[in-house]
Amino acid sequence: MEVKLPTFDSVFSIDCVIFGFEAGELKILLIERNEEPFKDWLALPGYIVSQDESIDDAAERILYELTGLRDLHMQQFHTFGEVKRHPQGRVITVAYYALIRINGQKELKPVTQYAKSAFWHPVNDLPKLAFDHSDIFNTGFNKIRRRLNYQPIAFELLPEKFTLTQLQSLYEAVLNKKLDKRNFRKKMLSYGFLKELDEKQKGVSYRAAKLYKFDRRKYAKIFQNELNLVQ
Amino acid sequence: MEVKLPTFDSVFSIDCVIFGFEAGELKILLIERNEEPFKDWLALPGYIVSQDESIDDAAERILYELTGLRDLHMQQFHTFGEVKRHPQGRVITVAYYALIRINGQKELKPVTQYAKSAFWHPVNDLPKLAFDHSDIFNTGFNKIRRRLNYQPIAFELLPEKFTLTQLQSLYEAVLNKKLDKRNFRKKMLSYGFLKELDEKQKGVSYRAAKLYKFDRRKYAKIFQNELNLVQ
DNA sequence: TTTAATGGTGTAATTTCGACACCTTATATT
DNA sequence: AATATAAGGTGTCGAAATTACACCATTAAA
Numbered sequence: 001m002e003v004k005l006p007t008f009d010s011v012f013s014i015d016c017v018i019f020g021f022e023a024g025e026l027k028i029l030l031i032e033r034n035e036e037p038f039k040d041w042l043a044l045p046g047y048i049v050s051q052d053e054s055i056d057d058a059a060e061r062i063l064y065e066l067t068g069l070r071d072l073h074m075q076q077f078h079t080f081g082e083v084k085r086h087p088q089g090r091v092i093t094v095a096y097y098a099l100i101r102i103n104g105q106k107e108l109k110p111v112t113q114y115a116k117s118a119f120w121h122p123v124n125d126l127p128k129l130a131f132d133h134s135d136i137f138n139t140g141f142n143k144i145r146r147r148l149n150y151q152p153i154a155f156e157l158l159p160e161k162f163t164l165t166q167l168q169s170l171y172e173a174v175l176n177k178k179l180d181k182r183n184f185r186k187k188m189l190s191y192g193f194l195k196e197l198d199e200k201q202k203g204v205s206y207r208a209a210k211l212y213k214f215d216r217r218k219y220a221k222i223f224q225n226e227l228n229l230v231q
Numbered sequence: 232m233e234v235k236l237p238t239f240d241s242v243f244s245i246d247c248v249i250f251g252f253e254a255g256e257l258k259i260l261l262i263e264r265n266e267e268p269f270k271d272w273l274a275l276p277g278y279i280v281s282q283d284e285s286i287d288d289a290a291e292r293i294l295y296e297l298t299g300l301r302d303l304h305m306q307q308f309h310t311f312g313e314v315k316r317h318p319q320g321r322v323i324t325v326a327y328y329a330l331i332r333i334n335g336q337k338e339l340k341p342v343t344q345y346a347k348s349a350f351w352h353p354v355n356d357l358p359k360l361a362f363d364h365s366d367i368f369n370t371g372f373n374k375i376r377r378r379l380n381y382q383p384i385a386f387e388l389l390p391e392k393f394t395l396t397q398l399q400s401l402y403e404a405v406l407n408k409k410l411d412k413r414n415f416r417k418k419m420l421s422y423g424f425l426k427e428l429d430e431k432q433k434g435v436s437y438r439a440a441k442l443y444k445f446d447r448r449k450y451a452k453i454f455q456n457e458l459n460l461v462q
Numbered sequence: 463t464t465t466a467a468t469g470g471t472g473t474a475a476t477t478t479c480g481a482c483a484c485c486t487t488a489t490a491t492t
Numbered sequence: 493a494a495t496a497t498a499a500g501g502t503g504t505c506g507a508a509a510t511t512a513c514a515c516c517a518t519t520a521a522a
Contacts, residue, residue, distance in 0.1 A: 010282065012241055012312075012323055051241065051321055055312030079310045079325050081243075081286030090282055092243055092325075094310050165499080182502070183480065206498040207487040396468075413471070414511065437467040438518040 011086075013093040014059045015046030015133065016074065017140035018067075019123075020102035021157040026123045026173045027102065028137065031066050031115040037087050038130035042121075044137065046093065047114065059096045067118040068109045072098040073156070077143045078136075085132050097140045099156040148174050152193070155214035163201055163209035164188065193219040242317075244324040245290045246277030246364065247305065248371035249298075250354075251333035252388040257354045257404045258333065259368065262297050262346040268318050269361035273352075275368065277324065278345065290327045298349040299340045303329040304387070308374045309367075316363045328371045330387040379405050383424070386445035394432055394440035395419065424450040 018029040030042045045066040049058040059074045074096040081092040108118040121127075123141065128134065147153055154170050155162075168184050188194060195215045200208040249260040261273045276297040280289040290305045305327040312323040339349040352358075354372065359365065378384055385401050386393075399415050419425060426446045431439040 010241060010243055010280075012243070049241070049312070049323075052314060054314050055310065055323065058312075076310060079286065079307060081280070081289075081325065083283060083285050092280075092286065092323075094312065094323075163500090180480070180482085181500095182482085185501080186503095187479090204499085205489050207489080207500050209500055394469090411512075412469095413513085416470080417472095418510090435468085436520050438469050438520085440469055 011089060011091045012049040012055070013046055013091055014049055014055065014062050015044045015093050015095050015136055016059060016063050017044060017077075017095065017097045017137055018063070018069070018072070019097065019099045019144065019157065020120055021170055021173065022102040022120065024169050024173065026170075027120040028123055028126075029067060029069075029108070029118060030121050030129070031110065031118045033114070033130060034116045035114050040116075041130040042127055043130035044133045045115070045118065046133075048091075049094075055094050059094075063098075065112045066110050066115045068111060069100070072100055074098040078139050080132060080136060082132070093136075095136045095140060097144060099144070099153055101157065101159055145174055152214065152216075152219055161197060161199065161211040161213055163211060165209060167212075191219075192222060242320060242322045243280040243286070244277055244322050245280055245286065245293050246275045246311075246324050246326050246367055247290060247294050248275060248308075248326065248328045248368055249294070249300070249303070250328065250330045250375060250388065251351055252401055252404070253333040253351065255400050255404065257401075258351040259354055259357075260298060260300075260339070260349060261352050261360070262341065262349045264345070264361060265347045266345050271347075272361040273358055274361035275364045276346070276349065277364075279322075280325075286325050290325075294329075296343045297341050297346045299342060300331070303331055305329040309370050311363060311367060313363070324367075326367045326371060328375060330375070330384050332388065332390055376405055383445065383447075383450055389445075392428060392430065392442040392444055394442060396440060398443075422450075423453060 016029070020027045020029070029045060031045050033039055033041050033043050045063055047062040047066065049055055049062075053061065055076070056074070059076075060070070060072070063072065063074070064070050075098065076094055076096050079092060079094045083090065085091065085093070102120060108120075110116070110118055123137075126134070126137065129137065144153065148171065154167060154174075157170060158166060164185050165181075167188065168179055168181065171184070172179055193215050195213045195218075197211045197213055199211045201211060202208065247260070251258045251260070260276060262276050264270055264272050264274050276294055278293040278297065280286055284292065286307070287305070290307075291301070291303070294303065294305070295301050306329070307325055307327050310323060310325045314321065316322065316324070333351060339351075341347070341349055354368075357365070357368065360368065375384065379402065385398060385405075388401060389397060395416050398419065399410055399412065402415070403410055424446050426444045426449075428442045428444055430442045432442060433439065
């Protein structure tokens with residue numbers, strides 16, 4: 001028996017909160033819209049999901065089209081489904097986040113016409129955003145702030161080789177509080193998943209710090225599932 | 232300028248993972264489907280979201296229609312959007328969970344024709360479910376297992392007055408491990424949000440235990456945000 | 463009165479956490 | 493060469509939290 005699904009002409013979209021870390025500051029990726037509604041407003045990168053792609057695939061595609069960025073490890077964190085959240089119809093949006101390394105040279109170039117530009121903006125001084133994107137951002141920021149405590153996501157924001165001071169200042173930026181240097185180092189090193197390299201920082205006008213690497217294999221071995229909470 | 236949204240005839244649905252605790256066992260609510268596809272299969276309670284309701288409202292309505300249960304505190308936990316997850320078209324589903332007290336007398340009576348029956352089933356021995364509902368259940372179970380550690384959700388599953396042994400066995404059932412009786416009690420009582428009553432358990436054929444109550448006001452006062460409840 | 467079942471309790475060793483300050487090293491400046 | 497500047501790097505001690513561990517008390521049923 002063939003049964004037709006009832007449909008309601010609804011639309012799904014994806015919105016992305018992409019975090020980066022640069023110059024000791026946490027930033028997110030914004031676009032300048034080139035389409036109604038909210039033409040010329042700043043917004044999170046987001047667009048409509050097509051029929052023939054999973055939402056995870058859609059998230060990757062959409063982010064690429066709006067910013068030129070590819071192959072991020074994106075993760076869904078919440079779905080926003082208020083009736084009036086979009087002025088032109090019923091649009092439910094699935095929000096994703098990703099954490100990436102900002103490389104100075106990484107160009108941000110929208111591939112489609114829907115965005116005029118894409119750029120990094122510090123999270124501490126965000127302007128008003130289109131739609132309910134400020135809510136989406138806040139929800140996402142709270143999620144990663146909590147996740148920082150029990151998942152090794154900090155290392156996705158740092159360059160492959162980093163100093164302990166850089167790591168600490170990232171934690172301080174996300175958690176928005178000062179940490180004790182000696183205690184922080186003691187704890188991080190005690191986990192055993194940081195690999196000390198034979199290299200040192202270059203190009204600084206003071207004593208260069210040792211560089212470390214996050215050893216994903218060791219991490220996986222030590223923490224079968226997750227760390228923290230409950231032996 | 233009026234702009235028409237592109238639409239793709241997509242459908243949203245809601246699926247609910249409703250946890251209950253009875254006879255020392257964790258259970259979830261299943262329905263027997265009365266509609267194609269998967270007619271006669273067991274499934275999570277779920278249905279399609281209408282145009283004019285938010286997804287949170289839809290979750291409440293759908294659960295009520297399929298099980299007769301109302302006014303649960305439901306919470307979204309994940310959205311499932313694989314292209315082929317529904318055999319008849321593109322359906323993206325937002326999954327919700329809730330934790331409730333199972334009262335023997337609480338009748339579960341579907342209000343619509345879409346379900347033949349609704350009943351509690353132990354989580355440890357789940358049959359094959361319709362669609363990707365087994366995945367949805369697993370994702371939800373992992374979520375509440377983690378949340379049990381930092382939010383006072385256990386008390387939503389227990390009767391209003393409960394013994395410390397009941398509380399402990401609930402934790403043991405969800406976390407799937409034995410806990411130490413003395414340490415568990417010491418820790419739980421140390422938080423200060425359990426109110427000791429002047430009453431004792433009734434109808435048991437052994438020494439009756441003291442009854443306690445969860446004091447939500449005290450809880451809110453003590454923990455602005457969150458805490459670690461066990462270990 | 464005896465049995466069966468669960469209720470209820472404290473201590474000591476260990477581990478983790480948090481507070482806290484100074485010398486070292488590399489570069490830049492004079 | 494000497495000095496200044498800036499961050500790198502390190503240890504201890506007390507407090508608090510966590511863990512391991514065993515026996516008597518109470519109630520109802522047999």
